[in-house]
Structures are given as structure tokens and as C-alpha cells.
Amino acid sequence: MTNPFSTEAAGLQGRHTSERLFKLSGLAAIIFAIGFLAVMVGSIAWTGSGALRESVIQLTVDLGPDNVDPSDVDGASYRTIVRDALKASFPDVKSRKDRRKLYGLLSPDAALELKQYVRDNPDAVGQVVNVWLLASDDADIYLKGGVDTSLEESQRKFSDAEVSWVDSLTESGQTKRQFNKRFFTNGDSREPELAGILSSLVGSALTLVICFLISFPMGVGAAIYLEEFAKKNRWSEFVEVNINNLAAVPSIVFGLLGLAIFLNFFGLPRSSPLVGGMVLALMTLPTIIIASRASLRAVPPSIREAALGIGASRIQTTFHHVTPLALPGMLTGAIVGMARALGETAPLLMIGMVAFIADVPKGFLDSATALPVQIFLWADAPQRGFLEKTSAAIIVLLLFLVLMNLLAVVLRRKFERRF
Amino acid sequence: MSDISSKFAVGVNPFAKKRSGIADKLIMVVLISCASVAILATIGIVMSLIFETIRFFEQVPITDFLFGTHWSPQTAITAEVVGSSGAFGAVPLITGTLLISFIAMLIATPLGLASAVYLAEFASSRTRSIAKPLLEMLAGIPSVVYGFFAALTIAPFIRNTGATAGFEISSESALAAGIAMGIMVVPLVSSLSDDVINSVPQSLRDASLGMGATHAETVRKVVLPAAVPGIAGSLLLATSSAIGETMIVVMAAGLAANLTLNPFEAVTTVTVQIVTLLTGDQEFDSAKTLSAFALGLFLFVITLILNVIALKIVNHFREQYD
Numbered sequence: 001m002t003n004p005f006s007t008e009a010a011g012l013q014g015r016h017t018s019e020r021l022f023k024l025s026g027l028a029a030i031i032f033a034i035g036f037l038a039v040m041v042g043s044i045a046w047t048g049s050g051a052l053r054e055s056v057i058q059l060t061v062d063l064g065p066d067n068v069d070p071s072d073v074d075g076a077s078y079r080t081i082v083r084d085a086l087k088a089s090f091p092d093v094k095s096r097k098d099r100r101k102l103y104g105l106l107s108p109d110a111a112l113e114l115k116q117y118v119r120d121n122p123d124a125v126g127q128v129v130n131v132w133l134l135a136s137d138d139a140d141i142y143l144k145g146g147v148d149t150s151l152e153e154s155q156r157k158f159s160d161a162e163v164s165w166v167d168s169l170t171e172s173g174q175t176k177r178q179f180n181k182r183f184f185t186n187g188d189s190r191e192p193e194l195a196g197i198l199s200s201l202v203g204s205a206l207t208l209v210i211c212f213l214i215s216f217p218m219g220v221g222a223a224i225y226l227e228e229f230a231k232k233n234r235w236s237e238f239v240e241v242n243i244n245n246l247a248a249v250p251s252i253v254f255g256l257l258g259l260a261i262f263l264n265f266f267g268l269p270r271s272s273p274l275v276g277g278m279v280l281a282l283m284t285l286p287t288i289i290i291a292s293r294a295s296l297r298a299v300p301p302s303i304r305e306a307a308l309g310i311g312a313s314r315i316q317t318t319f320h321h322v323t324p325l326a327l328p329g330m331l332t333g334a335i336v337g338m339a340r341a342l343g344e345t346a347p348l349l350m351i352g353m354v355a356f357i358a359d360v361p362k363g364f365l366d367s368a369t370a371l372p373v374q375i376f377l378w379a380d381a382p383q384r385g386f387l388e389k390t391s392a393a394i395i396v397l398l399l400f401l402v403l404m405n406l407l408a409v410v411l412r413r414k415f416e417r418r419f
Numbered sequence: 420m421s422d423i424s425s426k427f428a429v430g431v432n433p434f435a436k437k438r439s440g441i442a443d444k445l446i447m448v449v450l451i452s453c454a455s456v457a458i459l460a461t462i463g464i465v466m467s468l469i470f471e472t473i474r475f476f477e478q479v480p481i482t483d484f485l486f487g488t489h490w491s492p493q494t495a496i497t498a499e500v501v502g503s504s505g506a507f508g509a510v511p512l513i514t515g516t517l518l519i520s521f522i523a524m525l526i527a528t529p530l531g532l533a534s535a536v537y538l539a540e541f542a543s544s545r546t547r548s549i550a551k552p553l554l555e556m557l558a559g560i561p562s563v564v565y566g567f568f569a570a571l572t573i574a575p576f577i578r579n580t581g582a583t584a585g586f587e588i589s590s591e592s593a594l595a596a597g598i599a600m601g602i603m604v605v606p607l608v609s610s611l612s613d614d615v616i617n618s619v620p621q622s623l624r625d626a627s628l629g630m631g632a633t634h635a636e637t638v639r640k641v642v643l644p645a646a647v648p649g650i651a652g653s654l655l656l657a658t659s660s661a662i663g664e665t666m667i668v669v670m671a672a673g674l675a676a677n678l679t680l681n682p683f684e685a686v687t688t689v690t691v692q693i694v695t696l697l698t699g700d701q702e703f704d705s706a707k708t709l710s711a712f713a714l715g716l717f718l719f720v721i722t723l724i725l726n727v728i729a730l731k732i733v734n735h736f737r738e739q740y741d
Contacts, residue, residue: 019634022635023635026540026541028533030537030550033557036557037556037557041560218453221452221453222450225454239455239457246460248659249464250665252693252694253719255697256711257468260467260468285460286457313443343562343564346669349694372666375563376666376670394564397564401561405559
């Protein structure tokens with residue numbers, strides 16, 4: 001007789017080993033997936049942190065009467081003044097080609113900056129002053145250590161001459177890095193060092209406002225109808241199947257709908273937050289309907305029965321008693337839906353929100369772009385300086401998503417009721 | 420006094436405000452029209468896609484589109500040039516889409532299933548409460564971020580690994596896009612499968628454990644087979660979202676319409692072509708622009724079929740154990 005409970009039973013050890021392996025593989029899968037998330041977000045944040053600082057170069061500029069006419073401060077050629085200052089710092093540079101390179105150390109915006117400086121400091125006119133001016137993207141990358149000088153000169157964009165100029169400026173303390181306010185206050189630009197996210201951020205906000213104004217009331221209305229009033233019949237079943245399928249339609253198809261119907265049929269303005277918001281509203285509608293129905297279902301029937309029992313009509317019951325109790329849940333669903341809409345890119349490309357927008361859009365009908373589209377555009381840009389801008393914009397986008405989801409969680413915690 | 424007594428007259432609701440029936444009806448109409456918007460959206464999608472597709476097939480025969488193996492929609496400026504009509508064979512796009520989705524599912528299936536099994540069967544509630552939201556964050560990250568990471572980090576990594584091993588791998592490969600997409604759909608697979616595994620009745624587990632099976636054996640031989648239909652549904656849903664995914668492939672997969680099954684080569688997908696055909700200036704009547712709608716219809720139909728099947732399977736499965 002063998003003992004069936006003996007631990008020496010055939011292969012028991014092997015079975016326990018495979019049990020452990022099975023468990024480990026599950027844990028490994030989770031760790032791998034979460035590790036991927038950490039590496040992705042971490043590496044992007046690391047790259048993006050560079051965009052928070054910008055390089056500036058100090059130049060000694062001559063604002064004397066030869067250059068700036070005190071009676072017409074705005075009429076002076078600040079470009080020439082800046083160039084003269086650069087030439088004065090490096091008198092050895094003679095050839096036109098080298099000079100152009102030398103001028104390239106500063107951003108094209110440096111002249112404007114100097115003009116602004118003079119406006120802010122009228123006392124400086126007629127004097128020789130030291131000012132900090134914005135460096136170009138190439139110089140900025142070099143100053144941040146992004147250029148591998150051990151490479152052959154022909155292999156890199158930043159030549160030996162440029163390296164030596166910047167080095168000598170650094171040695172004399174004429175370069176520094178400072179907080180990059182521009183990134184948050186500028187619109188898009190062809191120059192990486194000038195590009196900012198404000199225009200796309202405002203575009204995203206306008207789009208989301210439209211999206212919320214359309215999808216929230218409609219989603220709640222549809223949910224109330226389906227949950228509180230609709231009879232269980234073919235029609236309501238059809239609506240339900242429809243909503244479920246709509247939730248799984250690829251987002252780019254919604255873009256095609258927007259292009260064919262909103263733009264070409266109704267002739268609404270292309271690239272506008274209005275159309276973007278409408279398209280995203282249709283996309284988020286199923287999410288909001290499903291969440292709203294769930295929160296309506298969570299309101300216990302006793303509430304309805306009590307209201308009906310003291311003589312409220314069904315519409316009064318629904319709007320005075322059930323909906324207010326379900327509203328926090330509905331709002332939570334809406335915020336989660338908005339967060340998804342905020343990250344959506346593909347449908348916006350279809351309706352032309354992919355244009356180069358340097359100005360902050362002022363209304364719902366202006367041409368605009370959205371933050372994720374801006375990320376897509378910068379990721380495609382050839383200049384290396386856009387790399388850190390793209391990463392920083394991604395971090396800003398992720399921060400907004402985290403904030404919205406946190407808000408949803410807080411709302412749920414605060415207003416959640418267990419009936 | 421008389422006012423109150425009249426209110427308490429038999430058959431009159433004393434708390435009723437004066438309410439006209441019209442207001443109630445109006446509210447109902449508003450509610451019903453809200454619910455109809457979902458249907459209108461579906462109709463809008465179908466109509467806009469079908470009309471433009473019909474116009475496209477007036478210019479390009481449907482057989483050329485479905486069975487042609489050459490895709491180059493660039494039309495020449497003058498009509499006299501040879502090949503000015505462009506070539507609209509969608510086969511390379513479809514194989515490209517399927518190749519990338521296949522790679523994505525090859526990654527998402529084991530990762531998602533293993534995570535789901537661990538979370539549902541083995542994890543302590545503490546681990547679960549930490550790991551589950553973290554996994555779900557993967558789905559919350561916008562796809563443009565995955566696209567950026569795939570193009571910037573994964574693709575060069577694959578290329579360099581290939582170079583050290585002596586392979587020539589293009590910088591835009593199906594593999595890079597597929598990997599990023601696979602990770603993105605992991606939470607889709609894991610959270611649905613997690614639900615499904617949780618809904619397998621405890622009695623099945625108890626019976627198996629009572630017979631002396633280990634926990635892992637119970638999961639492998641009892642729980643998973645019982646959950647297969649639901650898991651299949653979740654995989655189908657994940658596949659459908661991989662097929663419809665746009666930004667990752669736009670940024671990491673490339674534009675060249677190669678007819679290949681080699682994951683190291685650049686391929687293009689249906690969604691990539693829709694984006695390239697429709698961004699920028701366009702004349703609305705050219706075959707080039709209209710072809711995007713034909714591709715869109717194709718995409719819509721495929722994902723719809725997958726979703727309908729998946730939802731049927733999942734619902735059927737739920738009913739079985741409820």
C-alpha cells in the first residue's frame with residue numbers, strides 16, 4: 001500500500017517547482033510591463049528636463065549714438081549691433097562663411113531681445129552695456145553637453161570653430177543657463193530655442209471645452225433615457241449595441257467623419273477647436289454614457305420608490321433625486337473621458353489641426369493645434385533641438401493627464417456613497 | 420384655510436406643482452434625441468465612408484483595390500504621364516497592418532495573460548491594489564507618446580542590436596512599432612482577462628484543489644480552460660484596437676508600401692496611409708484623397724466585425740456562469 005499523502009509521491013517536488021515557476025512568470029510579466037512604463041516615462045522625462053533650461057550668451061553691446069539714435073530708439077538696427085558685438089568679441093573671424101557661423105551662435109530672436117532690453121532700460125542708450133542674449137539651438141545643445149567632440153568634425157553639425165568660440169565665451173563667464181520661461185509662454189516656432197507650448201496648450205483647452213460642452217450633457221441625457229425611461233425592447237437594445245460598437249471604432253475613423261461631414265458637408269472652419277471638439281465629443285460620448293449608466297444603476301431603487309411614493313412624477317424622481325445622487329459618478333466618467341480626448345491625436349490630424357500655429361488661438365473658430373499634435377509635429381522636425389522640446393511637451397501632457405485622473409479619483413472618494 | 424382643505428381633496432396630489440404635460444414631453448424628446456446621437460454618429464460614419472468609397476470605386480476598380488499588390492497613390496501632375504492614375508493595390512497595406520498587429524499580439528498575449536492570472540489568482544490584495552492601476556496607466560498614456568518612444572528609443576535599439584549581430588535593419592521597422600503597440604494593449608488584455616478569470620466559479624477551483632492539484636495546476640487545467648472564451652474575446656478586442664491604432668505606426672513604421680512579412684523591414688499600414696493621404700492640402704475629388712475613405716471603410720468594417728464577435732463571445736461567456 002502506498003501512502004497517497006506521502007510527500008515522496010511521484011514528482012511532487014517537480015510539481016511544486018512548476019508551481020513556483022508559474023507564479024514567478026506572472027510576476028515577471030507584471031514587472032516587465034511596469035518596468036517598460038518606468039523606462040519610457042523616465043527616459044522621456046530625463047530628455048525633457050533639458051528643455052526647462054535655456055542657454056544665454058553675454059555680449060558687450062555698444063548702444064552709443066552711432067548705433068542707437070536716442071530720439072528714435074525703435075528705429076535702430078539691433079541686428080547689426082548684435083553682430084558687431086559678436087565680431088568685436090572674435091576679431092580673428094574674417095571670412096564671410098565663418099562670420100555667418102559666428103552670428104549663428106545667437107538665436108535669430110536675439111536682436112528683438114536687445115530691442116526689448118533697450119525699451120525696458122532707456123538709460124542704457126548711449127552706453128556700452130553687457131546683456132544676456134539667447135543662444136541658438138546648436139550652441140544650446142553644445143553647452144548642455146549634447147555634442148560629442150571626439151567625433152570627426154564632418155560628422156557633427158557643430159564645427160570646431162564654433163566649439164572654440166563657445167568654449168572661450170564659457171571660460172570668460174559669458175555663457176550661462178537659466179530657466180526657460182519661453183517654453184511656457186511662446187507659441188510654436190521654426191527655431192527650437194524659441195518654440196513653446198502655449199499655443200497648442202490653449203488649442204487643447206479650447207477643444208476640450210467644446211468636447212465637454214457637447215459630450216457631457218448628451219452623454220448624461222442618453223444615459224438617463226436608457227437607464228430610467230427606455231423600455232427593454234429592440235430599439236433600446238439596438239441603441240446599446242450601437243454605443244458599445246462606437247466605443248471600439250478606431251479614433252482615426254472619427255477623424256474621417258469630421259472631415260467628410262463637419263468640414264466638407266457643413267463647411268465648418270478647418271483646423272478650428274470647434275470641429276476638433278465636436279469630433280472628440282463623438283469619440284468620448286460612449287465612455288460618458290457607459291460611466292453615467294453605471295452610476296445611475298448604483299442609485300438604489302428605494303430612492304426612486306420613496307420619491308414616487310410621495311407623489312413625484314417619474315421625471316421629478318429622476319431629475320430631483322436620482323440624477324443628483326449619480327452626478328459625481330457621471331462627472332468622474334466625464335473627466336476620464338476628457339483625459340482620453342486630451343491625448344488623442346489621429347482624428348485631429350484628419351481635420352487639419354496639424355498646421356504650424358505660432359499665435360495663440362483667440363477663439364473657437366481660429367486655426368489651432370493641440371498639445372499631442374504639437375508633440376507629433378516636433379517629433380517629426382529635423383532639428384535636434386526639438387528633441388528635448390518634444391520630450392518636455394510629452395511630460396506636460398502626462399502631467400495634465402495625471403492631474404485629471406487624480407481629480408477623478410478625488411471626486412470619487414469625496415462623493416462616493418455606499419447605499 | 421379653505422385653500423388647504425381644497426388641496427387635500429380626494430384624488431389631488433397635495434405636493435404637486437403645477438406642471439404642464441408639455442414640459443414633461445419636451446424633456447423626454449430631449450432625452451431621446453441625446454440617445455439617438457450615438458446612432459446618428461454611427462450612421463454618419465457609415466454614410467461618409469460609403470459615399471466617398473463609391474466615388475473612389477468609380478475611378479478605380481474594386482478588384483484593383485482589394486487584390487492589387489502595388490500601392491503608390493501619388494498622381495502625376497499632367498494626365499499624359501504614364502502611371503498618372505497611381506496604383507491603389509491595398510494588399511501591401513493590409514499585410515503591413517496584420518504584420519504589426521501580429522507582433523503586437525505576440526507581445527501582449529503572454530504578458531497580458533500572465534499578468535491577469537497572477538493578479539486574479541496569486542497576488543495579495545495589497546499587490547493587486549498597486550499593480551493593477553500601474554498596469555492600467557499603460558493604457559492611459561497617449562499613443563503619440565508610444566510612437567515617439569518607439570521611433571526614438573526602440574527602433575535605434577533594434578537597429579544597433581542587429582548591427583552588432585551582423586544584420587541590416589532599417590531604422591523604421593515593423594518590429595519597433597509592434598513592440599510599442601504590444602505594450603500599449605497589455606492592459607486591455609490583462610484587465611478583461613482578469614475579469615473573466617474572476618468570474619470563473621470558485622466551486623471549480625475548490626473541486627480541483629480538493630483533488631490534490633496544486634494552485635498552478637488548477638489554474639492551468641481548470642480555470643484557464645473554463646475562461647478560454649472570455650480570454651479569446653479579450654484578445655480579439657485587443658487585436659481590433661491594434662489594427663486601428665494610428666500614431667505609433669505613423670511615427671515608427673514608415674511610409675514605404677513593402678509587401679513583406681519580414682519584421683525587420685519597414686512596412687506601412689492602412690492607418691498610416693490614411694494620415695499621409697489626408698494631411699496637408701488636398702483636392703477632394705482626386706482618387707488619391709478618396710482612396711483614404713475606402714481604406715477607412717475597410718478599417719471600420721474589420722474592427723466592427725472583430726468587436727461584434729468579441730462582445731458576443733464575452734457576453735455568452737458571462738451568461739454561462741451567471
